[in-house]
Amino acid sequence: MLWKCASFTFDCQRPIIMGVVNVTPDSFSDGGQFNSFDRALQHARDLQTRGAHIIDVGGESTRPGAQPVSEEEELVRCIDVVRALAQEGMCVSIDTRHARVARACVCAGAAIINDVSGFRDPEMRKVAAECNAGLVVMHMKGDPTTMQQQTNYTDIVAEVRDYLRERCNLLQEMGIARQRICVDPGPGFGKTAEQSRTLMRNLQEFVHLGYAVMCAPSRKSYVGATYGIEKPLDRDEASAQEALMGAELGACVLRMHNVDATQAALKQFRPLAVVALGCNVALVDDAAQGVDAKIAQLNMAIGALCSLPDTTLVDASRFYESEPAYKEDQPAFVNAVVALRTGIAPRDLLKYLHAIENSLGRVRTEENGPRTCDLDIIDYQLYVSDDEQLTLPHPRACERYFVVDPLREIMPSFVFANGVKLADAQPCFGKAEALTRSEAAYEPPAAQQE
Template sequence: MNWRCAQFSFDTRMPIIMGILNVTPDSFSDGGDHSSFDAALAHAQDMVRAGAKIIDVGGESTRPGSAEVSVCDEIARTEAVVRALASQGMCVSIDTRHAQVARAAIEAGAAIVNDVSGFRDPDMVEVVRSCDVGVVVMHMQGEPGTMQNAPTYTDVVSEVRDYLRDQATMLVDAGVSPDRICIDPGPGFGKTPKQTIELMRNLHEFARLGYTVMAAPSRKSYVGYAYGIDNPKDRDQASAQEALMACELGASVLRMHNVEETVKALSNLRPYAMLGLGCNVALVAEPGEEREAKIAQLNLAIGQLCMLPDSQIIDISRFYESEPAYVTDQDVFVNCVVLMRTGIPPKELLGYLHAIENSLGRVRERENGPRTCDIDILDYHLYLADVPELRLPHPRLLERDFVVKPLLELLPGYVLANDVVVAKAALPEAERVGRAVPLS
């Protein structure tokens, strides 16, 4: 899915770095460093040269315990900088929680409104509803001045996820197109370091919502806590590693202070692969327990996928029971889809998958016939193939209900390597083969 921000459009299959430009005297790690007009422009240009695609201009510190800045002061700090950067062709974001500041920045050329208060102000909703800028909806418990006063959650991941889902839905209902919306779990904003780490290790839960996901780990206190680094300015390398991890888990936009260090870390980003798993022959099963035995065999396959070198499973769909496709005189299947990051090239990965199938008793005597385990590569990040042993994306993906449903459960806006949007190109459900029903 592309993230659409006024005249700019970003392919979210690749990392998008948003460089932080604080034109404030009191931000937590760089207050005063770029508060003059010339210093701000020079730093923005440096970040763009280093690889930033967006410059996020902020005129109010929202560090823990900070006091609110007047709208007049915030506009005075940001408006001229936004106008100058936009005139140079940069994609500029305004980091503000005030509607008047956002409106002034948009009139000056800003293409994104980044609201740390999550568009709780109806006036801010009206500002973005009436134009075509991109929006960043962030979660924050409380206000900057009080947000770190004993933040409490029962389940931080589900509560933050559901809040962002509801706020995004509210914006859509107000007239903001979903492809303009980016969600940000807000690391460090009304969360303890432990709560933030739990959020950042579960970003795949946010990717399931179908919106562009932002990760903003840069110099945050949780990075200091996790890596034992007290000085925020010394956290850039660790922050870049957190950005890499976040990107592998599903984030597309990375809001960072040190762009150069982030680009260096992202050179280690592994491609993702979508795998389709299926089983309709239970080797050992008591009568009435065939479904559970099929699920157990798929779990054995998933366990072996966890052991592949230079690979990590990111997310797994629910199990689906499906009608047999193409050859109907056989038992029903149990299927799922696995999203993984891997450094294994596609053809080599196929060899590993065949070995897993063989270890689970796969017999290849009848095309589309019964099988103890079948693992297909459905799609491989930005890789196309059309050779006898491997065709990518999988040529029958869009006609298979038992693939389309679990795939879109993981990533509703999924775009194949050939630029086909699955949700738009899949056959209508009534015309798909292998009709599938979720088991949980």
């Protein structure tokens, strides 16, 4: 997936670091450090040298309880900095919730509008429609002066996700391309520390929306509460670990103050592997060969995947019941797709999958015939191979409904390692129907439900 921001295009398969430059006297972590033209420019240059791909310039503090400043004051603080950085060839983001400021900064060269109010203002949406800048749509209840009094949620992940979907739909209805949009769940904005932590442990749910996803944990209070660190400036290492976690869950834009710490953490970033699962013969008596038995079989396989070394389950689709493909005279299948972050090399991963299949009674006597468990590597991030042992991406993935449909469910904007887009897939074998989530959804490990 690509994120298009004016003349800049970012490949979302790899983390994109957005460095923060606050030209304000009162930001929560670095207020006053860079609120002069020369210091702001030098700090931005330092961030870029250290590896930041984007510089996010903000002229108004939006910390909890912050008082608003006039648009005139905000422009005085940031417009010259934005113009100078853009003239140096940097990708500049303007962090503002005011249409007048956004319009002026885009005219000065800003390539991204980062709106903490989620483009609620119709005039801000008009600015977005009139330019080709990238857009960051964030969730926040109320405004900075009131947001921490509005932390009542029934299901915070679902409510924030649905809010962002609604905001993005409004932008797209105005003709704004999906590829320009990035969503930010807004940890710390109208959320308690526990609520922010829950959002950040479930970022894969926002990947389901099909937009670029931002992870913005840097120095925030939930990081302090989670790791027991009182001072914001002391939270950089912990923030970097949160950014790594977010990136592995599917966030592609990391908004961070300390680029060095973030780069160090990202050395642990593991490739994404997509594995498809199928079963049409369960290891039970013939009387119990129904859907539930096949689901139970696949749940055992998923449990085994969770136990692989240096591997984390990121996401899992619902289970799907599908018609047999290629060999039709056999029972219907139950299928699913899972996404893993793994340090296991592709060919070694294949050996592990074969071992799991064997442990669940897989017998290879008939090509495309009945099986107790079938595990296929569909894609392995940035890895392409074509030989007798392993062909990646899987050559038949895009012709199979039982692969395409569940993969679209969890990663609708997925792009295979060879550049083929899932959106362009035209399946023709193995028609599949999703089973209801209540009866057939894999429950993620407890760690993802914190």
